[in-house]
Amino acid sequence: MSHKFLYYFTEGSEAFHGDMTQMRNILGGKGAGLAEMTAAGMPVPPGFTISTEACTLYYKEGRQINEEIQKDIFEHMKGLEKITGKTFGDINNPLLVSVRSGARQSMPGMMDTILNLGLNDASVEGLAKKTGNPRFAYDSYRRFVQMFADVVMGVPKSLFEEEIDKMKAAKGVKNDIDLTAEDLKKLVEIFKKIYEDHEHKPFPQDPKEQLIEAVKAVFRSWDNPRANVYRKMNEIPYEWGTAVNVQTMAFGNSGNRSGTGVAFTRNPATGEKELFGEYLINAQGEDVVAGIRTPSPISHLKEQMPDVYEQFVQIAQRLENHFKDMQDMEFTIEDGHLYMLQTRNGKRTATAALKIACDLVDEGMIDEEEAVLRVDPKQLDALLHPQFDADALKKATPIGRGLAASPGAACGKVVFTADDAKEWAARGEKVVLVRLETSPEDIEGMAAAQGILTVRGGMTSHAAVVARGMGACCVAGCGEIVVDYEKKQFTLGGKTIKEGDYISIDGSTGYVYDVAIPTVPATISGNFGRYMAWADKVRKLKVFTNADTPRDAKQASDFGAEGIGLCRTEHMFFEGERIKAMREMIVAETTEERKKALAKILPYQQGDFEALFEIMGERPVTIRFLDPPLHEFLPTKEEDIKEIAEEIGVTVEKLKNVIAGLHEFNPMMGHRGCRLSVTYPEIAEMQTTAVINAAINVTKKTGKKIEPRIMIPLVGEAKELKYVKDVVVATADKIIKEAGIDMKYEVGTMIEIPRAALTAGEIAKEADFFSYGTNDLTQMTFGFSRDDAGKFLDAYYDKKIYESDPFQHLDQKGVGRLVKLSAQEGKAANPNLHLGICGEHGGDPTSVEFCHFAGLDYVSCSPFRVPIARLAAAQAAIKDKRAKAAK
Numbered sequence: 001m002s003h004k005f006l007y008y009f010t011e012g013s014e015a016f017h018g019d020m021t022q023m024r025n026i027l028g029g030k031g032a033g034l035a036e037m038t039a040a041g042m043p044v045p046p047g048f049t050i051s052t053e054a055c056t057l058y059y060k061e062g063r064q065i066n067e068e069i070q071k072d073i074f075e076h077m078k079g080l081e082k083i084t085g086k087t088f089g090d091i092n093n094p095l096l097v098s099v100r101s102g103a104r105q106s107m108p109g110m111m112d113t114i115l116n117l118g119l120n121d122a123s124v125e126g127l128a129k130k131t132g133n134p135r136f137a138y139d140s141y142r143r144f145v146q147m148f149a150d151v152v153m154g155v156p157k158s159l160f161e162e163e164i165d166k167m168k169a170a171k172g173v174k175n176d177i178d179l180t181a182e183d184l185k186k187l188v189e190i191f192k193k194i195y196e197d198h199e200h201k202p203f204p205q206d207p208k209e210q211l212i213e214a215v216k217a218v219f220r221s222w223d224n225p226r227a228n229v230y231r232k233m234n235e236i237p238y239e240w241g242t243a244v245n246v247q248t249m250a251f252g253n254s255g256n257r258s259g260t261g262v263a264f265t266r267n268p269a270t271g272e273k274e275l276f277g278e279y280l281i282n283a284q285g286e287d288v289v290a291g292i293r294t295p296s297p298i299s300h301l302k303e304q305m306p307d308v309y310e311q312f313v314q315i316a317q318r319l320e321n322h323f324k325d326m327q328d329m330e331f332t333i334e335d336g337h338l339y340m341l342q343t344r345n346g347k348r349t350a351t352a353a354l355k356i357a358c359d360l361v362d363e364g365m366i367d368e369e370e371a372v373l374r375v376d377p378k379q380l381d382a383l384l385h386p387q388f389d390a391d392a393l394k395k396a397t398p399i400g401r402g403l404a405a406s407p408g409a410a411c412g413k414v415v416f417t418a419d420d421a422k423e424w425a426a427r428g429e430k431v432v433l434v435r436l437e438t439s440p441e442d443i444e445g446m447a448a449a450q451g452i453l454t455v456r457g458g459m460t461s462h463a464a465v466v467a468r469g470m471g472a473c474c475v476a477g478c479g480e481i482v483v484d485y486e487k488k489q490f491t492l493g494g495k496t497i498k499e500g501d502y503i504s505i506d507g508s509t510g511y512v513y514d515v516a517i518p519t520v521p522a523t524i525s526g527n528f529g530r531y532m533a534w535a536d537k538v539r540k541l542k543v544f545t546n547a548d549t550p551r552d553a554k555q556a557s558d559f560g561a562e563g564i565g566l567c568r569t570e571h572m573f574f575e576g577e578r579i580k581a582m583r584e585m586i587v588a589e590t591t592e593e594r595k596k597a598l599a600k601i602l603p604y605q606q607g608d609f610e611a612l613f614e615i616m617g618e619r620p621v622t623i624r625f626l627d628p629p630l631h632e633f634l635p636t637k638e639e640d641i642k643e644i645a646e647e648i649g650v651t652v653e654k655l656k657n658v659i660a661g662l663h664e665f666n667p668m669m670g671h672r673g674c675r676l677s678v679t680y681p682e683i684a685e686m687q688t689t690a691v692i693n694a695a696i697n698v699t700k701k702t703g704k705k706i707e708p709r710i711m712i713p714l715v716g717e718a719k720e721l722k723y724v725k726d727v728v729v730a731t732a733d734k735i736i737k738e739a740g741i742d743m744k745y746e747v748g749t750m751i752e753i754p755r756a757a758l759t760a761g762e763i764a765k766e767a768d769f770f771s772y773g774t775n776d777l778t779q780m781t782f783g784f785s786r787d788d789a790g791k792f793l794d795a796y797y798d799k800k801i802y803e804s805d806p807f808q809h810l811d812q813k814g815v816g817r818l819v820k821l822s823a824q825e826g827k828a829a830n831p832n833l834h835l836g837i838c839g840e841h842g843g844d845p846t847s848v849e850f851c852h853f854a855g856l857d858y859v860s861c862s863p864f865r866v867p868i869a870r871l872a873a874a875q876a877a878i879k880d881k882r883a884k885a886a887k
């Protein structure tokens with residue numbers, strides 16, 4: 001074979017060698033971890049990895065595994081037979097394997113694993129005889145049939161679970177482990193019948209067929225809906241593909257000296273340095289995660305099997321030292337022997353991520369720069385959102401308590417299904433999702449909810465792991481809850497809570513309350529503050545904020561904003577008396593009338609600007625002049641038109657005429673932005689007067705040198721900018737001269753029309769700065785609007801035409817090219833030009849990285865994204881530095 005697609009991980013074998021990133025790319029995260037552990041001499045059941053490249057090839061060849069790779073798979077099975085002394089498909093001593101997926105980045109619960117593959121009606125008896133443990137043999141077989149049917153054929157899991165429940169009820173036992181060999185044997189027959197009814201063919205008895213079908217199913221699962229949702233949420237490219245790991249089984253279900261578990265080297269909720277995990281005796285696979293029985297904490301293993309515990313503690317420490325990060329490990333114990341099945345950098349809450357990063361620096365394991373790379377900027381979001389108001393919390397009495405699975409405060413109306421969570425959230429309701437347990441199908445509903453409350457499952461249950469990954473608040477395993485899905489209610493602590501009732505849950509303590517508890521804003525202190533200081537040290541991009549109100553400016557300032565990159569003045573026109581003056585201005589028929597109305601708005605604007613200047617002091621404040629089309633300020637409903645006509649003192653007929661006159665076929669491309677000031681220069685005059693007066697007043701009052709920046713929107717032609725700029729400069733200079741004050745100010749423009757980007761060299765000669773308005777620039781470059789694109793973009797994601805929303809992540813190929821090109825040409829024409837971005841993208845980590853590499857000076861984003869942008873900018877600077885050093 002010309003290209004290598006399969007790699008053993010067996011003692012002394014030729015595993016794939018390279019750095020960890022390269023290994024993950026080819027072997028997937030799980031395969032790379034298995035290869036590393038094997039190479040380090042740790043007890044790993046031998047196996048091999050089918051590379052991610054084989055997955056890509058599978059899709060390229062029309063969802064087929066080609067002959068050569070199939071042949072190679074069976075060659076590798078021969079290799080495993082040699083090592084284990086067992087034979088694949090043998091009746092007396094069958095080699096059984098697991099088939100496991102593993103993408104580059106871990107995608108918990110997204111891909112499905114099949115265990116005990118290789119069993120059939122004949123070999124299950126052989127296994128029973130050979131081990132003298134028929135209960136174990138039939139338990140393995142019933143699991144295999146169940147998993148194969150579910151994962152490969154899509155037979156609903158619930159059909160099997162119902163049968164297990166029926167069997168348990170019939171035998172009067174509570175737990176699956178209390179079922180006997182006979183019971184399990186019966187279940188196997190029932191399961192095979194379910195399979196046959198569903199598939200109209202018998203359960204496959206040929207292990208080779210089982211194996212190839214399983215491998216295909218893993219490849220296929222890369223494209224299943226929930227994987228696609230997860231990928232989109234986490235920006236994982238579709239091209240990556242998944243690897244498949246085929247591994248000989250270690251049996252955790254072979255009795256009371258066996259078991260399976262999950263553990264972290266540090267606490268994933270708090271970051272505390274302590275071995276943290278759970279296990280179940282006589283269990284297999286994901287029994288722990290699925291919340292089948294309540295697991296024991298890992299510390300109990302110390303008493304139950306001290307040798308195994310000691311060995312595990314040592315391995316855990318070695319793994320952490322090797323990967324220099326907190327590890328999340330999966331293990332199985334078979335008859336007192338420990339086997340390691342997985343290790344990866346563990347998912348953790350934002351609080352834990354910061355603590356672990358700081359501790360690793362203090363322990364000398366990593367340096368500050370490496371630490372800055374360790375926390376996903378998006379994760380910080382969880383720390384920036386409100387916490388429960390401490391006083392209100394003290395007064396509230398909890399009605400119950402579960403596990404503090406993922407911190408944060410959540411308050412909302414109770415819903416019982418993921419679909420309801422999605423629907424209610426879409427219509428603006430805050431909800432808390434209450435479930436017995438969650439499963440991968442629930443992921444969208446979980447993302448839509450304020451918080452998640454589950455009845456079953458531990459700290460490593462699906463709900464807990466996924467919630468921590470999303471930064472969502474979660475209380476798990478609140479076992480006292482009795483849920484009645486049918487009646488849509490649950491009881492806890494003697495209270496009955498119905499769908500739509502408010503509850504509050506505290507993911508940091510595990511308490512559940514039957515009242516709505518108010519929340520308060522977060523602050524940056526402790527580890528968070530220390531960490532952000534490291535980030536600020538290396539960062540090159542400045543981080544500004546988009547703020548229209550003193551409240552936003554204050555919030556952003558508390559979060560470290562270094563200026564205001566966008567203050568939208570139109571937001572100031574809507575309140576109370578202001579809108580009336582604005583409307584008078586719009587209906588004015590002469591310049592004089594218009595000026596009179598504008599004069600009424602002036603003091604409001606000036607007051608608003610003063611408030612912003614006072615908060616921001618000498619940090620730049622960029623004020624954008626009036627931008628939206630004027631009709632947005634006028635009423636549409638008949639009764640409103642009547643009322644407003646009376647209010648501003650014109651006839652209804654006249655107002656209607658004005659409204660009709662302002663009608664535009666395509667308002668977003670109509671009379672707006674600087675076009676308003678070209679037709680009515682008195683608007684720019686008034687706004688300039690307000691800005692400059694405010695700056696003078698605050699300079700006089702505070703002694704701080706206020707340096708306002710005036711930003712002209714929607715420019716597409718240098719002469720257009722020059723026309724408005726001349727009005728601004730004439731007005732400003734006159735006021736400054738009269739005040740006898742020495743004040744600097746800047747006049748710049750937004751680059752949001754492709755033509756502006758394409759003629760940046762000319763425009764730059766008239767501008768002190770460019771600020772990329774990437775919302776409009778994206779709309780105009782793609783030719784579809786942000787408000788309408790939602791209707792068809794889903795089809796584009798499904799068909800893999802676009803992978804992500806260009807309004808969320810800057811389209812680097814097209815829009816980004818306009819940014820780079822115009823930045824270069826702008827700087828060439830005007831070396832003093834400074835460059836920034838003020839679209840929503842300014843707070844999106846991948847877009848921030850792009851801005852760093854495009855040579856911009858600052859990004860500006862909403863207040864709550866300021867810390868995220870600070871960290872993303874720091875990470876970009878470090879990557880840049882490392883890439884240059886490597887050259």
Ligand code: ADP
Nearest residue numbers: 098100109113247248249250260285286330332
């Ligand atoms: P996930 O990606 O969902 O974590 P895994 O491939 O890790 O899926 O499989 C889930 C679980 O199945 C593992 O944690 C382990 O308990 C069990 N498992 C997988 N392979 C084996 C094996 N060869 N022997 C025993 N248990 C296995």
Ligand code: MG
Nearest residue numbers: 108109111286
């Ligand atoms: Mg899983």
Ligand code: MG
Nearest residue numbers: 030330341342
């Ligand atoms: Mg796993």
